[in-house]
Amino acid sequence: MIVGYARTSTVEQEAGLEAQERDLLSVGCERVFAERVSSVAKRAQMEAALDFVRKGDTLAVTKLDRLARSVADLLAIVARLEAKGVALRVLSMGGQPVDTGTATGKLMLTMLGAVAEFERALMLERQREGIAKAKADGKYKGRVPTAQRQADAVMKLKAEGVKPTEIAQRLGMGRASVYRILGRDTEGARSG
Structure with missing residues:
Protein backbone atom coordinates (compact mmCIF):
# COMPACT_ATOMS: atom_id res chain seq x y z
CA MET A 1 0.00 0.00 0.00
CA ALA A 114 22.50 17.03 3.76
CA VAL A 115 22.62 19.46 0.83
CA ALA A 116 19.18 20.86 1.72
CA GLU A 117 20.23 21.39 5.35
CA PHE A 118 23.46 23.06 4.19
CA GLU A 119 21.53 25.40 1.86
CA ARG A 120 19.18 26.37 4.70
CA ALA A 121 22.13 27.11 7.00
CA LEU A 122 23.72 29.30 4.30
CA MET A 123 20.44 31.15 3.76
CA LEU A 124 20.09 31.85 7.49
CA GLU A 125 23.72 33.01 7.64
CA ARG A 126 23.15 35.42 4.72
CA GLN A 127 19.98 36.66 6.42
CA ARG A 128 21.86 37.37 9.68
CA GLU A 129 24.62 39.16 7.72
CA GLY A 130 22.03 41.26 5.88
CA ILE A 131 20.32 42.23 9.13
CA ALA A 132 23.67 43.15 10.72
CA LYS A 133 24.55 45.32 7.71
CA ALA A 134 21.13 46.99 7.73
CA LYS A 135 21.49 47.71 11.46
CA ALA A 136 24.96 49.17 10.91
CA ASP A 137 23.55 51.38 8.14
CA GLY A 138 20.68 52.47 10.40
CA LYS A 139 18.09 50.93 8.06
CA TYR A 140 16.94 48.11 10.30
CA LYS A 141 14.90 48.89 13.35
CA GLY A 142 13.23 45.55 14.01
CA ARG A 143 9.54 45.26 14.67
CA VAL A 144 7.76 47.26 17.32
CA PRO A 145 6.64 44.90 20.08
CA THR A 146 2.98 44.15 19.40
CA ALA A 147 1.88 44.37 23.03
CA GLN A 148 3.51 47.78 23.46
CA ARG A 149 1.25 49.16 20.75
CA GLN A 150 -1.68 48.48 23.07
CA ALA A 151 -0.08 49.99 26.18
CA ASP A 152 -2.56 52.90 26.28
CA ALA A 153 -5.51 50.50 26.10
CA VAL A 154 -4.01 48.36 28.87
CA MET A 155 -3.55 51.37 31.13
CA LYS A 156 -7.07 52.65 30.39
CA LEU A 157 -8.66 49.30 31.24
CA LYS A 158 -6.58 49.03 34.41
CA ALA A 159 -7.72 52.51 35.42
CA GLU A 160 -11.31 51.29 34.95
CA GLY A 161 -10.60 48.52 37.47
CA VAL A 162 -10.35 45.65 35.01
CA LYS A 163 -8.11 42.82 36.27
CA PRO A 164 -4.98 41.93 34.25
CA THR A 165 -6.30 38.52 33.15
CA GLU A 166 -9.46 40.16 31.76
CA ILE A 167 -7.38 42.88 30.08
CA ALA A 168 -5.31 40.20 28.34
CA GLN A 169 -8.45 38.41 27.14
CA ARG A 170 -10.15 41.59 25.90
CA LEU A 171 -7.08 42.79 23.99
CA GLY A 172 -6.01 39.37 22.72
CA MET A 173 -2.60 39.42 24.35
CA GLY A 174 -0.72 37.41 26.94
CA ARG A 175 -1.04 38.10 30.65
CA ALA A 176 2.73 38.47 30.93
CA SER A 177 2.60 41.31 28.39
CA VAL A 178 -0.09 43.04 30.42
CA TYR A 179 2.00 42.72 33.59
CA ARG A 180 5.08 44.06 31.79
CA ILE A 181 3.13 47.09 30.62
CA LEU A 182 1.74 47.66 34.08
CA GLY A 183 5.25 47.38 35.50
CA ARG A 184 4.16 44.83 38.06
CA ASP A 185 6.03 41.76 39.22
CA THR A 186 4.32 38.76 37.63
CA GLU A 187 4.83 36.61 40.72
CA GLY A 188 3.10 39.09 42.98
CA ALA A 189 0.34 39.83 40.49
CA ARG A 190 -0.82 36.31 39.66
CA SER A 191 -3.92 36.70 41.78
CA GLY A 192 -5.39 38.97 39.04
Whole structure:
Protein backbone atom coordinates (compact mmCIF):
# COMPACT_ATOMS: atom_id res chain seq x y z
CA MET A 1 0.00 0.00 0.00
CA ILE A 2 1.23 3.51 -0.78
CA VAL A 3 0.42 6.00 1.98
CA GLY A 4 0.88 9.73 1.43
CA TYR A 5 1.82 12.55 3.76
CA ALA A 6 1.24 16.21 2.87
CA ARG A 7 2.02 19.30 4.95
CA THR A 8 1.97 23.06 4.64
CA SER A 9 3.08 25.52 7.27
CA THR A 10 0.08 27.84 7.25
CA VAL A 11 -3.60 27.99 6.40
CA GLU A 12 -2.76 30.48 3.63
CA GLN A 13 -0.98 27.69 1.73
CA GLU A 14 -4.23 25.82 1.06
CA ALA A 15 -3.50 25.52 -2.67
CA GLY A 16 -0.11 23.99 -1.89
CA LEU A 17 -1.71 21.37 0.33
CA GLU A 18 -4.29 20.55 -2.33
CA ALA A 19 -1.54 20.22 -4.95
CA GLN A 20 0.42 17.85 -2.72
CA GLU A 21 -2.66 15.72 -2.10
CA ARG A 22 -3.41 15.63 -5.85
CA ASP A 23 0.18 14.58 -6.67
CA LEU A 24 0.16 11.87 -4.00
CA LEU A 25 -3.15 10.46 -5.23
CA SER A 26 -1.82 10.47 -8.82
CA VAL A 27 1.01 8.07 -7.85
CA GLY A 28 -1.44 5.63 -6.29
CA CYS A 29 -1.70 6.64 -2.65
CA GLU A 30 -4.65 4.85 -1.12
CA ARG A 31 -4.60 7.01 2.00
CA VAL A 32 -3.23 10.53 2.47
CA PHE A 33 -2.50 12.12 5.83
CA ALA A 34 -2.48 15.92 5.54
CA GLU A 35 -1.97 18.80 7.95
CA ARG A 36 -1.34 22.53 8.22
CA VAL A 37 1.41 22.89 10.79
CA SER A 38 4.95 24.26 11.00
CA SER A 39 7.70 21.67 10.70
CA VAL A 40 8.92 22.61 14.17
CA ALA A 41 5.51 22.02 15.79
CA LYS A 42 4.04 18.67 16.77
CA ARG A 43 3.02 16.99 13.52
CA ALA A 44 0.12 14.78 14.59
CA GLN A 45 -0.79 13.62 11.07
CA MET A 46 2.82 12.66 10.31
CA GLU A 47 2.88 10.59 13.51
CA ALA A 48 -0.45 9.04 12.49
CA ALA A 49 0.96 8.16 9.05
CA LEU A 50 4.10 6.63 10.60
CA ASP A 51 1.93 4.58 12.96
CA PHE A 52 -0.43 3.55 10.14
CA VAL A 53 2.12 2.14 7.68
CA ARG A 54 2.89 -1.59 7.80
CA LYS A 55 5.61 -3.89 6.47
CA GLY A 56 5.75 -3.71 2.68
CA ASP A 57 4.07 -0.28 2.50
CA THR A 58 5.61 2.86 1.04
CA LEU A 59 5.27 6.31 2.59
CA ALA A 60 5.19 8.95 -0.16
CA VAL A 61 5.81 12.70 0.13
CA THR A 62 6.02 15.27 -2.62
CA LYS A 63 9.17 17.00 -1.34
CA LEU A 64 11.70 16.28 1.36
CA ASP A 65 11.03 19.52 3.26
CA ARG A 66 7.39 18.48 3.74
CA LEU A 67 8.59 15.53 5.84
CA ALA A 68 11.76 16.45 7.73
CA ARG A 69 13.24 19.58 9.29
CA SER A 70 16.88 18.45 9.21
CA VAL A 71 19.09 15.57 8.10
CA ALA A 72 18.98 14.17 11.64
CA ASP A 73 15.17 14.34 11.61
CA LEU A 74 15.09 12.74 8.16
CA LEU A 75 17.40 9.91 9.20
CA ALA A 76 15.32 9.28 12.35
CA ILE A 77 12.14 9.06 10.26
CA VAL A 78 13.82 6.77 7.71
CA ALA A 79 15.10 4.57 10.57
CA ARG A 80 11.56 4.30 11.97
CA LEU A 81 10.24 3.36 8.56
CA GLU A 82 13.00 0.81 7.95
CA ALA A 83 12.38 -0.80 11.35
CA LYS A 84 8.80 -1.40 10.20
CA GLY A 85 9.86 -2.61 6.74
CA VAL A 86 8.44 0.50 5.05
CA ALA A 87 10.07 2.37 2.15
CA LEU A 88 10.03 6.13 1.65
CA ARG A 89 9.35 7.68 -1.74
CA VAL A 90 10.03 11.37 -2.37
CA LEU A 91 8.35 12.46 -5.61
CA SER A 92 10.22 15.69 -6.39
CA MET A 93 13.95 15.28 -6.08
CA GLY A 94 15.50 17.04 -9.05
CA GLY A 95 12.90 15.66 -11.41
CA GLN A 96 13.47 12.08 -10.33
CA PRO A 97 11.65 10.29 -7.55
CA VAL A 98 13.81 8.82 -4.79
CA ASP A 99 12.81 5.52 -3.19
CA THR A 100 14.55 4.23 -0.06
CA GLY A 101 13.54 0.73 -1.08
CA THR A 102 16.84 0.67 -3.00
CA ALA A 103 20.43 1.17 -1.81
CA THR A 104 20.92 3.98 -4.34
CA GLY A 105 17.72 5.64 -3.13
CA LYS A 106 18.94 5.56 0.48
CA LEU A 107 22.26 7.12 -0.53
CA MET A 108 20.61 9.82 -2.64
CA LEU A 109 18.14 10.70 0.11
CA THR A 110 20.90 11.14 2.70
CA MET A 111 23.03 13.21 0.31
CA LEU A 112 20.15 15.42 -0.80
CA GLY A 113 19.00 15.88 2.78
CA ALA A 114 22.50 17.03 3.76
CA VAL A 115 22.62 19.46 0.83
CA ALA A 116 19.18 20.86 1.72
CA GLU A 117 20.23 21.39 5.35
CA PHE A 118 23.46 23.06 4.19
CA GLU A 119 21.53 25.40 1.86
CA ARG A 120 19.18 26.37 4.70
CA ALA A 121 22.13 27.11 7.00
CA LEU A 122 23.72 29.30 4.30
CA MET A 123 20.44 31.15 3.76
CA LEU A 124 20.09 31.85 7.49
CA GLU A 125 23.72 33.01 7.64
CA ARG A 126 23.15 35.42 4.72
CA GLN A 127 19.98 36.66 6.42
CA ARG A 128 21.86 37.37 9.68
CA GLU A 129 24.62 39.16 7.72
CA GLY A 130 22.03 41.26 5.88
CA ILE A 131 20.32 42.23 9.13
CA ALA A 132 23.67 43.15 10.72
CA LYS A 133 24.55 45.32 7.71
CA ALA A 134 21.13 46.99 7.73
CA LYS A 135 21.49 47.71 11.46
CA ALA A 136 24.96 49.17 10.91
CA ASP A 137 23.55 51.38 8.14
CA GLY A 138 20.68 52.47 10.40
CA LYS A 139 18.09 50.93 8.06
CA TYR A 140 16.94 48.11 10.30
CA LYS A 141 14.90 48.89 13.35
CA GLY A 142 13.23 45.55 14.01
CA ARG A 143 9.54 45.26 14.67
CA VAL A 144 7.76 47.26 17.32
CA PRO A 145 6.64 44.90 20.08
CA THR A 146 2.98 44.15 19.40
CA ALA A 147 1.88 44.37 23.03
CA GLN A 148 3.51 47.78 23.46
CA ARG A 149 1.25 49.16 20.75
CA GLN A 150 -1.68 48.48 23.07
CA ALA A 151 -0.08 49.99 26.18
CA ASP A 152 -2.56 52.90 26.28
CA ALA A 153 -5.51 50.50 26.10
CA VAL A 154 -4.01 48.36 28.87
CA MET A 155 -3.55 51.37 31.13
CA LYS A 156 -7.07 52.65 30.39
CA LEU A 157 -8.66 49.30 31.24
CA LYS A 158 -6.58 49.03 34.41
CA ALA A 159 -7.72 52.51 35.42
CA GLU A 160 -11.31 51.29 34.95
CA GLY A 161 -10.60 48.52 37.47
CA VAL A 162 -10.35 45.65 35.01
CA LYS A 163 -8.11 42.82 36.27
CA PRO A 164 -4.98 41.93 34.25
CA THR A 165 -6.30 38.52 33.15
CA GLU A 166 -9.46 40.16 31.76
CA ILE A 167 -7.38 42.88 30.08
CA ALA A 168 -5.31 40.20 28.34
CA GLN A 169 -8.45 38.41 27.14
CA ARG A 170 -10.15 41.59 25.90
CA LEU A 171 -7.08 42.79 23.99
CA GLY A 172 -6.01 39.37 22.72
CA MET A 173 -2.60 39.42 24.35
CA GLY A 174 -0.72 37.41 26.94
CA ARG A 175 -1.04 38.10 30.65
CA ALA A 176 2.73 38.47 30.93
CA SER A 177 2.60 41.31 28.39
CA VAL A 178 -0.09 43.04 30.42
CA TYR A 179 2.00 42.72 33.59
CA ARG A 180 5.08 44.06 31.79
CA ILE A 181 3.13 47.09 30.62
CA LEU A 182 1.74 47.66 34.08
CA GLY A 183 5.25 47.38 35.50
CA ARG A 184 4.16 44.83 38.06
CA ASP A 185 6.03 41.76 39.22
CA THR A 186 4.32 38.76 37.63
CA GLU A 187 4.83 36.61 40.72
CA GLY A 188 3.10 39.09 42.98
CA ALA A 189 0.34 39.83 40.49
CA ARG A 190 -0.82 36.31 39.66
CA SER A 191 -3.92 36.70 41.78
CA GLY A 192 -5.39 38.97 39.04
